[in-house]
């Protein structure tokens with residue numbers, strides 16, 4: 001489902017502004033670790049400045065994944081804000097004094113009456129999330145020998161006897 005905002009009105013009237021409210025139950029984070037666990041709620045306001053549109057928004061949802069050490073399901077709330085300056089493609093010429101690439105770096109370029117904020121929202125959410133999922137900061141993970149969840153207690157394995165190949169694998173998985 002695309003997150004489309006109709007900006008036809010705010011775009012045509014200088015000095016105007018418009019508020020948007022979106023709620024979607026499915027949203028692809030395109031991330032191998034995290035997926036959406038609760039509906040995504042977005043509130044945004046776009047105001048027409050002199051040469052561009054200023055968008056300010058906030059979003060709330062929850063995401064889920066599994067602990068990278070013990071595989072326990074993890075769910076975490078996400079609340080964050082985002083801001084973007086939107087420049088109409090035709091108006092890029094107003095910025096010809098800037099170096100090549102500078103406009104694209106500073107502005108989000110749009111070229112019609114519908115603004116798809118999917119990428120902006122996705123990047124905002126992923127920026128809030130750790131690269132590595134842990135159920136708790138000091139999760140002890142699974143025993144590399146018997147697979148027991150060591151958060152629930154020690155097993156009887158003598159880890160000094162672990163097959164060195166498995167030990168290497170465990171170290172690699174840790175990273």
Ligand SMILES: [Zn+2]
Nearest residue numbers: 067070135139
């Ligand atoms: Zn864990």
Ligand SMILES: [Zn+2]
Nearest residue numbers: 143146155157
């Ligand atoms: Zn064990």
